[in-house]
Amino acid sequence: MKKVLAINSGSLSFKYKLFSFPDEKVIASGMADRVGMENAVFKIKLSNGREYIKNMPIHDQEEAVKLLIEDLKKFHVVEDLREITGIGHRIVNGGEIFKESVRVGDKELQEIFDLGELAPLHNIPEANGIKAFMNIVPNVPQVAVFDTSYHQTLDPIHYLYSIPYEYYEDYGIRKYGAHGISISYVAPRAAKMLKKNPNLVNLIVCHLGSGASVTAVKRGKSYDTSMGISPLTGVTMGTRSGDFDPSALQRLMHKTGMNIDEAIDVLNYKSGLLGISGVSSDMRDLIESKDKRAKLARKIFINRVVRYVGAYAAELGRIDAVVFTAGVGEHDPGIRAGIMSSLRYLGLEPDFKANRTDGEKFISKPKSRVKAIIVPTNEELMIAREVVRVVQ
Known part of the structure; x- marks a missing residue:
């Protein structure tokens, strides 16, 4: 059975869910909150419904990742890190560089950092989250999943601004959209409910x-x-x-x-x-x-x-x-x-x-x-x- 970790990082937190595949069941979930503060919180909820909460200083993302790995082992959710076949990270904006999800190495990580100006509240914290996981679990594949990938089907009529065209050609000034990961789940579910x-x-x-x-x-x-x-x-x-x-x-x-x-x-x-x-x-x-x-x-x-x-x-x-x-x-x-x-x-x-x-x-x-x-x-x-x- 494969185990896959999904991460949604913010500037002071990250939320996570660990799935088993192919049954797509959540076997652990939780969050690290107020990372970088003395009153930080780390939570883990197991598949049996039990929840464990730690109130303690968590100085940075790497400390939070260490706590997550420790708890996954402590509560026997994961016995060996090799059971985790990959870790996925939500990234808001892939710009013109990333059209679809990618496995992240040093080059891709730097490109995500460089795209920070397109989503200042999101891309930098999300890239820092990837970096923390790469440092703590270097042998586990890291995958970036982009909100903007879903909007690759936009026509130029909809994504271009009415400004000199060379600004799009030279600097990628255009509409990229967001929340694509959410919509890629919601739209098919709605179609199923509509029987369409x-x-x-x-x-x-x-x-x-x-x-x-x-x-x-x-x-x-x-x-x-x-x-x-x-x-x-x-x-x-x-x-x-x-x-x-x-x-x-x-x-x-x-x-x-x-x-x-x-x-x-x-x-x-x-x-x-x-x-x-x-x-x-x-x-x-x-x-x-x-x-x-x-x-x-x-x-x-x-x-x-x-x-x-x-x-x-x-x-x-x-x-x-x-x-x-x-x-x-x-x-x-x-x-x-x-x-x-x-x-x-x-x-x-x-x-x-x-x-x-x-x-x-x-x-x-x-x-x-x-x-x-x-x-x-x-x-x-x-x-x-x-x-x-x-x-x-």
């Missing part, structure tokens, strides 16, 4: 979390998507602004004296739900708040999603379903209800009773011409499948 051929289905996938995007899926492939050269653009997000006029950025810099890096940091880390509400970047906090700006932030979030769904409905011509996934999409009935209420003109008839609860299901009425569906995502499984494919 996954290569013929037309969907609008709303991946709504702290990072959020809307993607038009035409005949089973990415057709257009809201995120651009980086995950900053598109709909309003937790701390990211979404679409923002560059002239407004210029004015902001002139008025405040900020340089370009400081201004972009504001758009990445201090904007979105956090910037509008002044309360939190977390939808759960905004639901509980009675503050007018908190309520406004939720309304703006709904509006921006509806705006993109409407645009993609016009592009696709025919829609089979609007799909909700990721943290907010899967667990916030109020956001789903707000979006669906604005889409009745498409022939979507919401089932507000079904919408009150979560889980994989239809949340539109049976006779609704356009369906609404919740599909919980499973990025880790898609990463693990890619590891098996690449290593084989």
Whole structure:
């Protein structure tokens, strides 16, 4: 039996799942959180349901990886590291270099680091995660799985910006998209629920979390998507602004004296739900708040999603379903209800009773011409499948 580890690294954390193959069962999962801080946490959950938590300083990613390997052995999940046939890592942006998943050596690792400017919140922490695993388990194959791979089917009509063409040729300035690993799982699941051929289905996938995007899926492939050269653009997000006029950025810099890096940091880390509400970047906090700006932030979030769904409905011509996934999409009935209420003109008839609860299901009425569906995502499984494919 093969064992494959799927990793999703952040700047202060990494989440993991260990799968057995070919049955694709999760035999261990957990996370290292607040890495680099004194109050760090390491968690492991076993297939029997038991969970073990350590509260201790974890100084860097390598220490966190050592803790993971130690616990896998301690709890007899893995007796010998040779049982792990590969480790897969989610990488947000592969730029023009990486069209599909790759096995990572020193050259590929450096290229992922170099692409950091395209996804500053993601690529660098993810590359550091790969580096840590390469140092601790050097004999286990490391595989990079890219969100942008799914969007390789975009037409130039959709991925080019209306700027001098040589900037694309010389510097790769174009739309790359994100959340492709998630959509590559969600779209076929939705097609199965609809009892349609996954290569013929037309969907609008709303991946709504702290990072959020809307993607038009035409005949089973990415057709257009809201995120651009980086995950900053598109709909309003937790701390990211979404679409923002560059002239407004210029004015902001002139008025405040900020340089370009400081201004972009504001758009990445201090904007979105956090910037509008002044309360939190977390939808759960905004639901509980009675503050007018908190309520406004939720309304703006709904509006921006509806705006993109409407645009993609016009592009696709025919829609089979609007799909909700990721943290907010899967667990916030109020956001789903707000979006669906604005889409009745498409022939979507919401089932507000079904919408009150979560889980994989239809949340539109049976006779609704356009369906609404919740599909919980499973990025880790898609990463693990890619590891098996690449290593084989």
